[in-house]
Amino acid sequence: MESKQHLYLVDGSAYIFRAYHRLPPLTNPLGVPVGAVYGYTTMLWRLADDLNKAEGPTHLAVILDASGKSFRNEIYPEYKANRPPPPEDLKPQFPLIRDATRAFSLPCIEEPGLEADDLIASYARAACERGWDVTIVSSDKDLMQLVGPHAGGRIEMLDTMKNQRIEEPEVEEKFGVPPTLVGDVLALMGDAVDNVPGIRGIGPKTATKLIQEHGSLEAALAAAPGMKPSKLRDNLIEHAEMARLSRVLVALKEDCALPVPLDDFKLGEIPPAPLTAFLEEHGFTSLLKRLDGGRGSPERKTQLNPAKPVTAGAAQAADGARQPLPDMSAVDRSAYACVQTLDDLDQWIARAFAARVVAFDTETSALDAMRAELVGISLATGPNQACYIPLAHGGTDMFAEKPQQIDRAAALARLKPLLESDAVLKIGQNAKYDLNVMARYGIAVAPLDDTMVMSFDLDAGRGEDGIGGGHGMDELAARHLGHTTLAFKDVCGTGKKAIPFGEVPLDRATEYAGEDADVTWRLHALLRPRLSSEGATRVYERVDRPLVPVVAQMERHGIKVDRERLASLSATFAAEIAKLEGEIHTLAGQEFTIGSPKQLGEILFDKLGYKGGKKGKTGQYSTDQSVLERLAGEGAEMATKVLEWRQLSKLRSTYTEALQAAINPDTGRVHTSYSLVGAQTGRLSSTEPNLQNIPIRTELGRQIRDAFVAEPGNVILAADYSQIELRLAAHMADVPALKEAFAEGQDIHARTALEMFGEVNRDTRGRAKTINFAILYGISRWGLAGRLGVSSDEAQAMIDRYFERFPGIRAYIHSTLESVRTNGYSETLFGRKCWFPRIGSSNPNERMGSERAAINAPIQGTSADIIKRAMVRMMPALEAAGLGHVRMLLQVHDELVFELPEGDVAAASDVIRNVMAGAAQPAVTLSIPLGVEIGTGPSWGAAH
Template identity: 55%
Template sequence: MTFSKGCHLHLIDGSAFIFRAYHALPPLTRKSDGIPVGAVAGFCNMLFRYVANNSGADAATHVAVIFDFSSKTFRNEIYDQYKANRPELPEDLKPQFPLTREATRAFNIACIETDGYEADDIIASYACRAREAGGRVTIISSDKDLMQLVGDGVEMLDPMKNKRIGRDEVLEKFGVYPERVVDVQALAGDSVDNVPGAPGIGIKTAALLINEFGDLETLLERASEIPQPKRRQVLLEHSEQIRMSKRLVELDCDTPLTETLDELEIQPSDPEKLMHFLNLMEFRTLTKRVADSLGVAPPVPVEPIASLPHAEDTPGGTPPEPERLPFDHARYECIRDAATLARWIDAIQARGHVAVDTETTSLDEMQADLVGISLCVEPGRAAYLPICHREGGGDLFASDKLCDGQMPAEQALAMLKPVLEDPAILKIGQNMKYDAKIFARQRGEGYADGIVVEPYDDTMLMSYAMYSGLHNHGMDELADRYLGHTPIPIKSLLGSGKGATTFDRVPIDEAVKYAAEDADVTLRLWQLFKPKLHQVQVTTVYETLERPLVAVLARMEMAGVLVDRDTLSRMSNAFAQKMAGLEAEIHELAGGSFNVGSPKQLGEILFDRLGLPGGVKGKTGAYATGADVLEDLAAEGAELPARVLDWRQLSKLKSTYTDALQTHIHPETGRVHTSYSITGANTGRIASTDPNLQNIPVRTEEGRRIREAFVAAPGKRLVSLDYSQIELRILAHVADIPALKEAFREGIDIHAMTASQMFNVPLEGMDPSVRRQAKAINFGVIYGISGFGLARNLRIPRAEAQAFIDTYFARFPGIREYMDATVAYAKEHGFVQTLFGRKIHTPEINSRGPTAGFARRAAINAPIQGAAADIIRRAMIRMPAAIEGLPAKMLLQVHDELLFEVAEDAVDTLITRAREVMEAAADPAVRLDVPLVVDAGHGMNWAEAH
């Protein structure tokens, strides 16, 4: 939402909340480690009450909690005794300040602080900008200094008294209206903040003087006219002190802001994130209250993450104590010349390992320019090598001239290439795939073919191997969780929104602190994680399934897949015409025109105008019109919801694929270069982003047509190899189902066989609808489908669907036994495992309420889907060696499918070699009781090949 007239911004004074919480509640410590958390508990209660009460006509549309960054600000440069008399913070309050920031983020509320400025200045700047944009502002604070902002759409709310403060209340407090509060404060001074003011003049006298003379400057200029000798003398003798005092108390409305007004738009709470934080703080009562308000089950109290692995995984059966490396005062150096870089290279060679990180101009590795490289050889000792920082800021007229004090890029990279490629030196990274691609793209004298970073370790993948299902694996979260350190946020250097700059415009001195810290954090995480891999028994998973995949995916991403822009354009036009036709049909059915893309208007048409059943309004007062609602209505024979579903499908295909894919075509290669995330799913499945090529629908004609735009280069063909029903085959193996195993061995149609077993019908001449029902059950069971879900998929009564499922389990009792055993194992151990040793943690498995069913289904599915993911990973890792020498490249991985580009005369050879690798991918680690079968196809485009 663009902030404009009609928007309402709430600015919460975070420090006021903290001190009020601290003094209002008795001391409280966290039982697990003794950290004081009383103020955090009170702060969270206040935020919860705020969120719960933010409703009605006066509700905020945008909100932020504003904090003081540090005690030193620009006012200390004006007057070095400013706030000098303030007492030291209580020792038990100091460690709670960073936790209140975490609490704010956990509630999904913007958390803002700026170095060198007080919270009041940030509040003033946001208030002024919101007012200029035509919006309303409510400042939630009782701080008298903020009263100078009241007026013209800005008011205050005293949270302690639940009292609104407008112009009249300010007049009552200061004797003047808000625009003259600064003048009164300048005269009266402030003993708390050590603002000197005019000796002997208090608020009442100051107000009388300002009301008489109009403003402070006029008063000081005409001080000689004041009849009272003592007042006259004070004003004449201390005029400069009074003017200085005004500068101290006057709020700065031009404070640099890290977030735009638009970015402060209220966001719904993320239950998982909020529950995790409250549970970590051990706020049992509040956790339950918040869970109830969100309609989720409170999480079961768990041991701290650092206490993993489980007892049975550790010598002696006792979980290890949390390991936290101290973050000592770091020494970060800037490498500006060859001699300094040579010294660092000597240190790297002597150490035998180095943490390395790149700084670039973009997250798109295929178009990003390398700006600098950071290196770390031991905790607290790191360096940054700038090579492409440019003068000036990031505005349109900024200079492209390189900053002084940098090594030439070619010289620096030529010196580093032997180190980065030295097999005796381990390179350590966090998300090494990104850095490997950046180095591989560098071309220069002595490294014309790029730089191949080998060997390497990746702390992100180590975390994923150990803690999949427990938390995310980004560096900032890992640093906070395992090192107790919050790295410098990138936004503090680049800014955000439209005003954001790129890293090459960051001053080198600032870049050194940020970039070297990244390498330092990465090395510390590696030192912590490397031995833990063995302790939690996932070394094999990391070494055989995670780490080797980095180089494979990097090569695939750099190869890209050729996309025909003209084909996409034609499809977009065709979809647009078809959507227009559907819109006309929808309007006719609705009895009038409306915005088909508006859920609110659609809900009013369906449930108010047409009176269809099942209308349910959400918290916003609008009817729910999600796909599930429309599918239920369509199943009951309602034509309009069915047409809307068709329109939405075309709209998504057009916006997400035929339009968006054109923007992802690389200007130089003409190809689309997706990025694969190894840690994108807890089960081990690889995720595709920017763009996502794994979710292109294949069940509809329009969706399948999109694959026609993915084409082979001249003289080549696209080859698709796809595992046949791999998850059902794994289920037959792990659940030990003789009938399913025999069918797979004999090559029998598994869905027809299931239908025959369940419904007692012969295989020959089977009704296709019966087979389709069996297929839906086969795949549904893997995902723990319910009778309700199956009924929706097959559009049959729920009782009939449940009967199908009951019959299925009766015919194949081993499946139910597998499910029950898997859930029991997860409840006992807190994780499940794949056939290849991958651990997927299940922290919610013992929860109650709405999340219980999901956690149970996830636990059942994870070993099956995870094993399938492990098998295709093993195939991908072995594939480069298998197809070496062939004019072929592996381009894409889409769930159970691999897509290759190969010369026309090598298609058959590629299919033979790739199929051999894929069908033997489980061996020798696991001997499956059923064969793996791979289907192959080829053509000029992906649709023909699949």
């Protein structure tokens, strides 16, 4: 007699979501994220391992959700509408689940219009009809409805992560009712993630209680009018139809036509070749070893047919994938193709799909991503396997004959599915630029890797002493590939003779553009594996990589600037500047260029005879603010006037004039460009224009902030972290008095004053504030002495007292420096490294400078990590609250600036505060709270 058949149904889609969140962000040798795939693979392995065991499977199939809408959407259009999009580094893993299943030679079932749950239910039922037992490999609560005996078999579930079998008692423990009533409970409680409405105000507890009392959903609804008056009773009556609709949504469709007959799920031997190829492709070396090494599993195969190592070529032949280890032959620019026909383009697109990884680069008419016209696109699928697709060559002369090229709109229509495909990883160098250009042509490039950001996360601060520390492509090519790239100016010329890229002849353009994509591909192959081996994966995957599209969108939003207001300020400033200029010249007794520090120094110190020292190197007088303030204090009227002149000139040239020029004529807004690799500590920097140094400290300057305005009906909302760096210092150095002060919401500088000087007044608080900052910046007795106007001995006494009152600080400084000297780098709480190659320099100046920077970097860098995490989570959180229209515009290190309709301020403030205050979680638990201060108003100035 044949023994009992046992069918295993694996809920593949649900599994990878859980695996993704539980496993570290691994990547395969090509840089495709495969953490969840690895988890899935090990799970299949374990299942296949049970093949010969008593309770093990005789039949097995993996069931997946087909993409697109299911029949439930026809019943209820909002079904699953609340689902947040999957994370960037999960998307490319979905198609790999099918590959993994195929590698085990196991059937993989999906059916358009049906969800995995329905197929699982239908197969489980059909198997029971035949008298088989069924194990559903899942922990999905919806599937728990199925558990129990059916016809001649029985159904149970297996949660492979908790290694727990789910039978009737487990279901009843969770829902308080037997499996047959689970659907009724689910209908009452609803499901926020799947957007099953349920009944307002009813959660799991109440739902269970109602079903227990009344025996069914219908009975509970029928009994409602007789219940004692309550909100619950009213809701049951009012929303009864919602509950019935929910009941239909949570019901599983158990009579689907089976796309593949049950008998086809019979488990046979698992052929080793495809499995080996798959494991090699994704670098699952520990599994490969188990396959090769004797007691390997899945066991049968290795016994019957010991696996031979499969060569890269064989792997390629097996499934069309690219070889795992790139052959890094020399860059050969003559190997690149120029794509001028749609057929050619289609072939390249197909190659990219097959390769699953493609480097790409855009060529444009300008450096400003918000104004640049797309001129061409280059792609690379491997070393020297690159092409250039010219799209707008031939320049602006309408009558000149243009080179043969594909119509831009037609080419973009073909490229869009590739560039947006979850199954193909796109690699860029400074990808934010290309992302913004493509976004303006209606293409949302994803998923995305950025070699520049990778380089930064690996090597920030490195190479300041020789090899060059930048992260630009030319530098990276020289450093990592030993290759000198064609420079832009070699192709387009320089100065007056420069031509736009669109006028470069196609052969030359192909060499340049193809090389960019080729080199980017190669850099990716080199840098990607370093992320995991050098411990940079977490910062890259969880912080900087997801930040790229977020920052790109902020740049595209831009911020509205009131041109008239700036112009009027500018005119006021100009008049005052002219007046001061006359007065200064009179005082000097001659005309001179006030803006020239050299001339000014000579006038002040030589001609007028004020006291002042020369600067060492250039032999020039210092005339900076501190010097002029000293002179002004001594009664030098000229110094006072020069200070005023300097302030107004600065405000006018850098702000009121430059900002008007920065307004984009198409959007009417100002679009900054953020650099993710600008500051070694991990901070962002802002350029063209720099919107991170808009004045605020003086009343005159603050008026400039008033010119940053919201659109009519909207307001600007500014959210600041309060004292974040001091809070982090209190946490990282573990300083009890400071932590206590923050926990109690005290004025931290006042508390410091009390500890230091025994009393709090304006003077002591100010000095305490200076000392607090001195600590953050790496203190020296001389520096503090200069700031406080005391002797260096007195400064040293204060430092000693600070260390005494705030134990922990000294130990923090000591251990940080010790660690930097040993490892060469400092680290933030989130693992971001910053290298200090000159920490051991024999030049005391260099060495001590590095030491101060090294003390500061973990604090400044942790703060940067935290606000970056907040930025990554911000829009999904706002969207979940129905506030997807709120626009995040600017980041200023510890501040985020938003624009939103006036009526949404209250709701948005809650979300923003929560996201920012909780941004360290769950990766890091801080021992101090993160304070967030929020202000709103018609302008940025008014929002503070």
